[in-house]
Amino acid sequence: MGSSQDFERIIASVVKELQPDIQAAFDKINPTVETAVDKALSAEAWIQKIVAEASSEFRAIAPDILKQRLLEKADEFNPTPIIREAEAEFIRNFRSDILDIVKKRVNQEVSAVTGVHLADVTEKDENGNRKFTTNIIKPKKKQILHPKFAEVLEIVRSNIKPPLLVGPTGSGKSHAFGQIADTLGYGFYPVMNISDKFEVEGFRDAGGNYAETDFFNSFTKGGLFAIEELDTSDPMALKSLNTATSNKRMSFKDGKGNYEAHDDFRFGAGANTWGTGADSQYVGNQLDASTLDRFYTVEYGYSDEVEKELCKDPKILEFMWALRKASMDNNSKIIVSTRNIGDFYRMMTETNLTPEQIIKALIINKGHSIDKISATLEQMKNNGSDIKKNEHFRTLEAANESRIER
Numbered sequence: 001m002g003s004s005q006d007f008e009r010i011i012a013s014v015v016k017e018l019q020p021d022i023q024a025a026f027d028k029i030n031p032t033v034e035t036a037v038d039k040a041l042s043a044e045a046w047i048q049k050i051v052a053e054a055s056s057e058f059r060a061i062a063p064d065i066l067k068q069r070l071l072e073k074a075d076e077f078n079p080t081p082i083i084r085e086a087e088a089e090f091i092r093n094f095r096s097d098i099l100d101i102v103k104k105r106v107n108q109e110v111s112a113v114t115g116v117h118l119a120d121v122t123e124k125d126e127n128g129n130r131k132f133t134t135n136i137i138k139p140k141k142k143q144i145l146h147p148k149f150a151e152v153l154e155i156v157r158s159n160i161k162p163p164l165l166v167g168p169t170g171s172g173k174s175h176a177f178g179q180i181a182d183t184l185g186y187g188f189y190p191v192m193n194i195s196d197k198f199e200v201e202g203f204r205d206a207g208g209n210y211a212e213t214d215f216f217n218s219f220t221k222g223g224l225f226a227i228e229e230l231d232t233s234d235p236m237a238l239k240s241l242n243t244a245t246s247n248k249r250m251s252f253k254d255g256k257g258n259y260e261a262h263d264d265f266r267f268g269a270g271a272n273t274w275g276t277g278a279d280s281q282y283v284g285n286q287l288d289a290s291t292l293d294r295f296y297t298v299e300y301g302y303s304d305e306v307e308k309e310l311c312k313d314p315k316i317l318e319f320m321w322a323l324r325k326a327s328m329d330n331n332s333k334i335i336v337s338t339r340n341i342g343d344f345y346r347m348m349t350e351t352n353l354t355p356e357q358i359i360k361a362l363i364i365n366k367g368h369s370i371d372k373i374s375a376t377l378e379q380m381k382n383n384g385s386d387i388k389k390n391e392h393f394r395t396l397e398a399a400n401e402s403r404i405e406r
Contacts, residue, residue: 143179144309146172148300152268155296156180156224162245162267164230164292167300170337173270176300177226186264187223189214193233197240202253210254215241219250222264230269238291241267246294269295302338310342313349319392320344323363326379332372334363355395364399373400 148165155163165173174190181188191214194200202213218225227233244250248261302324311317324336340362347358364373377397380387387393 144306145179146176146300146303146306148298149176149179152176152298152300153180153183155298156266156268157184159266161294161296162269164295164297165268165270165300166273166297167270168302168337169272169335170339171300171302172306172338173300174226174228177224177268177270180268181224181226181266184224184266186266187218187221189218189223189225191215191225191227193229194227194237194241195234197237198253200237200240200244201251204253210252215244216252216254218267219244219261219265220259222262224266224268226267227269229271231271231273235288235291239288242291242294270300307338307341310338311345313345315390315392316341316345316348318387319390319396322380322383322387322390322393323376323396326376326383329383330375330379332368332376332379334368334372334376335366355392356399359392359396360399363396364403370400370403 152163152165155161165176167173177190178188180186191199199213200215202216203211205211215225217223230238244261245267248265249258250261251258304321307317307320311320320336320341323334326332327334327336344358344362347353348355373396377393377400380393
């Protein structure tokens with residue numbers, strides 16, 4: 001009997017035909033990139049993974065009428081010619097579609113592992129079918145990836161639940177969403193927070209014209225919509241997102257009824273708190289439990305490896321890490337973010353600013369009292385006596401003492 005087993009065989013046949021293309025993509029990767037890919041997967045395992053994922057996605061787009069055609073003929077005495085005909089029709093009509101899916105999977109896999117992506121498919125073979133271009137690799141700017149990047153990339157790609165990245169300010173949450181949008185080839189729509197439902201639904205102006213929002217554009221045209229501070233958003237305004245992100249349907253204020261979410265619509269958010277209200281360091285609203293339940297929540301803290309990439313000066317790292325630890329130990333609430341560490345290094349290496357100017361701007365001039373800085377400096381010394389030899393520690397100490405003298 002034919003039925004679904006024949007359908008599976010047809011899909012396998014279509015994907016198998018594409019294996020030379022996938023192998024060609026792998027072979028065209030330069031040796032450095034190939035080595036990086038090999039560390040994650042062997043060439044054979046990599047191809048099998050891509051084929052399996054593409055096959056799964058192809059099942060979802062295969063026309064129901066062709067599935068039904070096989071089922072209707074399953075009880076015939078000799079269904080083989082019908083099955084062969086359907087197989088040929090699949091290969092003839094849908095090879096380009098499945099090739100595009102495979103190309104996207106290869107693109108995602110290579111980009112996630114190596115930081116390069118495939119060039120757009122523009123060439124066609126002698127039969128008019130699209131194929132991978134000869135110039136398969138298009139270099140990207142080297143990206144510094146957070147240890148949680150791969151996990152967040154996978155949850156965004158799968159589109160099962162939107163990710164919520166919870167972590168301290170300046171840990172790279174918003175930057176990660178931009179990297180993911182770039183990796184997956186999506187438009188990027190970042191907003192700070194949602195303070196009113198009209199920022200989601202849109203509104204009509206005085207002239208009766210509908211004002212589109214970033215959410216409308218990402219939902220209807222595709223793209224990654226990212227709220228940078230979910231926990232400073234208005235809880236009631238967020239409720240308008242719940243139906244849209246869960247049911248993939250939304251009615252906007254343009255009067256055109258319900259829209260179905262675009263296939264490439266994605267949503268994610270960041271937060272400094274866990275959505276249960278303000279803590280000792282960050283202001284945050286208490287979010288509805290039904291809102292929080294809709295997210296795949298990831299703890300997204302500071303990463304030593306990322307900070308080492310952003311700052312190549314070990315003395316700056318020693319000083320900033322010691323300052324962060326002391327601030328946490330005595331609860332002085334001095335923020336030492338990944339962003340600040342990178343900025344400190346760039347200001348030291350790319351500007352004519354003095355170390356004192358930089359330390360005042362990044363650390364002292366944030367509303368911290370003389371006593372708070374003094375207590376934190378003392379805590380740094382208690383945590384490790386060698387920090388006193390660090391030139392940036394001495395600069396902070398001198399800059400704080402100069403405030404006492406005034």
